[in-house]
Amino acid sequence: MRIDAEGWCHGLRRIASPNCDRRLPGTEVSLLVIHNISLPPGEFGGKAIEQLFTNTLDCDTHPYYERLRGLQVSAHFLVRRDGQLIQFVSCSKRAWHAGVSEWQGRSRCNDFSLGIELEGDDDTPFTDAQYAALIRLTRRLQRHYPLRDITGHSDIAPGRKTDPGPYFDWPRFLSALQA
Numbered sequence: 720m721r722i723d724a725e726g727w728c729h730g731l732r733r734i735a736s737p738n739c740d741r742r743l744p745g746t747e748v749s750l751l752v753i754h755n756i757s758l759p760p761g762e763f764g765g766k767a768i769e770q771l772f773t774n775t776l777d778c779d780t781h782p783y784y785e786r787l788r789g790l791q792v793s794a795h796f797l798v799r800r801d802g803q804l805i806q807f808v809s810c811s812k813r814a815w816h817a818g819v820s821e822w823q824g825r826s827r828c829n830d831f832s833l834g835i836e837l838e839g840d841d842d843t844p845f846t847d848a849q850y851a852a853l854i855r856l857t858r859r860l861q862r863h864y865p866l867r868d869i870t871g872h873s874d875i876a877p878g879r880k881t882d883p884g885p886y887f888d889w890p891r892f893l894s895a896l897q898a
């Protein structure tokens with residue numbers, strides 16, 4: 720897995736999302752944010768996440784999608800249940816994943832972070848393949864960007880977001896990064 724000068728990882732699937740913009744010049748990418756997502760909630764394996772991130776989701780196809788109408792969101796990466804990695808936004812750009820957020824007194828976390836979505840929800844353990852892919856990707860990103868902190872969406876948007884949820888095994892993830 721190689722990261723090129725434009726911030727794209729080679730060796731994984733790429734589906735470009737328009738839901739991103741330029742980072743302010745000189746911004747250090749110092750925070751990694753872990754999320755979970757499933758669409759519809761609790762259902763895995765469909766194309767709806769990719770469609771949401773590319774503004775092609777037909778919001779008439781499920782009652783839950785009504786609240787997603789007009790939403791423009793993205794993350795840099797998605798880790799599917801089988802461990803497949805998809806990149807939607809160049810790491811050089813600001814993906815619209817965190818929303819209203821704050822980390823250690825600094826607001827607008829999208830400005831200085833990378834976002835990784837794990838396909839999942841707050842009620843289901845993540846798969847071994849997802850941990851393996853996430854660890855591999857995170858190690859690669861740590862070598863390329865000055866990431867000082869790794870956190871969950873729920874920690875930067877408390878009261879508003881709960882992901883990656885109680886089933887995300889932080890000790891497993893963080894200890895693997897140190898190994």
Ligand SMILES: [Zn+2]
Pocket residue numbers: 753754755816872880882
């Ligand atoms: Zn999230």
